[in-house]
Amino acid sequence: MPTGYTNCIKDGVTFEQFVWKCARAMGALVMMRDEPSNAPIPVKFEPSNYYAEEVAKAKAKLLHWFNISRNEARHNIEYFSNEEKEEIARTEALNRWLAQLRASVPPTGSLGSGE
Secondary structure: OOOOHHHHHHHOOHHHHHHHHHHHHHHHHHOOOOOOOOOOOOOOOOOOOHHHHHHHHHHHHHHHHHHHHHHHHHHHHHHHHHHHHHHHHHHHHHHHHHHHHHHHEEEEEEOOOOO
């Protein structure tokens, strides 16, 4: 059974065209996956600075947490403790609903009969 990649073979694409189509979806040309299939392939690829920027952001966050005051640390602990308590309460409420749902018996009979 053909896939989105192999379906074009029956239309007579060449092996080279097929390989370029696959390359747009994976590997070096993955950034072109959403572009039209007839978009030209760049002659030169510029390296992405995405990961360097993400590392810089992570370092800044880490530095922030290393340098917070005791007061700010206490405040954060209190905030997240309250968030955790609220999440536990929501989970318990949902579990009660789930228990009620599992214990319920669906109605029988025809709908809209007025019974």
